[in-house]
Amino acid sequence: MRIILLGPPGSGKGTQSTYISKCFNITHLSTGDILRSEVNSSTDLGIIAKKYMDKGDLIPDDLMIKAIKNQIVHLSSGFLLDGFPRTLAQAKSLDLLLEQIKNPLDKVICLNVSKEEILNRLSFRAICNDCSHNYNLATTPPRVKNICDMCGGKILIRSDDNPEAIINRLRIYDNLTLPVIDYYESTTKCFSVKAFGKPEDVFKTIENLLRL
Ligand SMILES: [Zn+2]
Numbered sequence: 001m002r003i004i005l006l007g008p009p010g011s012g013k014g015t016q017s018t019y020i021s022k023c024f025n026i027t028h029l030s031t032g033d034i035l036r037s038e039v040n041s042s043t044d045l046g047i048i049a050k051k052y053m054d055k056g057d058l059i060p061d062d063l064m065i066k067a068i069k070n071q072i073v074h075l076s077s078g079f080l081l082d083g084f085p086r087t088l089a090q091a092k093s094l095d096l097l098l099e100q101i102k103n104p105l106d107k108v109i110c111l112n113v114s115k116e117e118i119l120n121r122l123s124f125r126a127i128c129n130d131c132s133h134n135y136n137l138a139t140t141p142p143r144v145k146n147i148c149d150m151c152g153g154k155i156l157i158r159s160d161d162n163p164e165a166i167i168n169r170l171r172i173y174d175n176l177t178l179p180v181i182d183y184y185e186s187t188t189k190c191f192s193v194k195a196f197g198k199p200e201d202v203f204k205t206i207e208n209l210l211r212l
Contacts, residue, residue: 001026001078001210002103004085006181007111008173009166010118010125011195012202014134016111017082019203024210026078027071034067035059045070065093073101088179108184109206111195115170122166128153 001024007013021028035053038046045067052059059067064084072079085091098104113121124138130153135142137157142148146155160169184190191209195202 002098002106003078003080003210004105004108004184005080005082005111006108006177006184007195008113008118008177009169010122011111011113012199013082013111015199016109016195016203016206017080019199020206020210021080023203023207024078024080026080027075029068029071029079029081031064031068031081031083034071035064038067038070043070061087061090061093064090065097068094069097069101072097072103078106085180087176088183091180091183105189107210108187108190109209110181110184110190110192111202112192113195115167117196118170119163119166122161123163125161126155126157129156130154 003020003026005013005017005020007016017028017030020026035046035049039050039053040046045063049059049063049067052063068081068084081094085094095105120138121136124136126135126137127133128135128148128151131148131151133148133150135155142155147153148155160166181190193202193205193209
């Protein structure tokens with residue numbers, strides 16, 4: 001099964017990705033992880049990508065598509081792509097690539113959450129610096145203040161998790177990614193899911209859709 005998971009920051013994409021990849025035994029491909037693995041193995045692509053990353057610049061689409069291709073061609077199982085495509089141009093390039101390797105997408109899942117809910121979630125979000133476990137300081141705080149339940153690491157609040165920065169990230173997401181959602185919605189592969197309530201319940205809805 002080949003899936004794309006789309007959703008704004010704070011929609012619970014990371015959590016749902018973990019559930020989906022475990023349940024359906026498919027590889028979770030996050031663009032951040034893909035790039036890090038190319039950089040860490042010092043591949044030709046990784047060396048070029050690092051130059052962009054060091055400057056804080058966005059990775060050009062053709063480079064990102066190459067990195068994704070490198071990962072996908074080696075996979076015997078399916079995959080779940082998280083964090084890509086972010087723009088209409090990327091969505092079209094990805095379709096072209098998957099067509100070339102004769103592995104078209106099966107489904108696109110879009111997570112929907114209201115802006116108020118996202119603001120509420122992200123304003124209280126904190127992340128373990130070591131294992132990246134997510135906490136919500138209002139609803140699921142760690143047992144010991146600032147210490148990760150999972151690994152004992154230090155829990156940090158991202159500097160860009162303040163209301164102004166969150167609203168700005170949502171605006172960027174809307175501008176870039178809503179055309180992507182429109183693009184997939186013109187196909188029969190796209191399903192919209194209300195990402196509201198308990199993560200397990202949201203996953204149940206997704207699981208049912210993926211089993212259709
Ligand atoms: Zn931790």
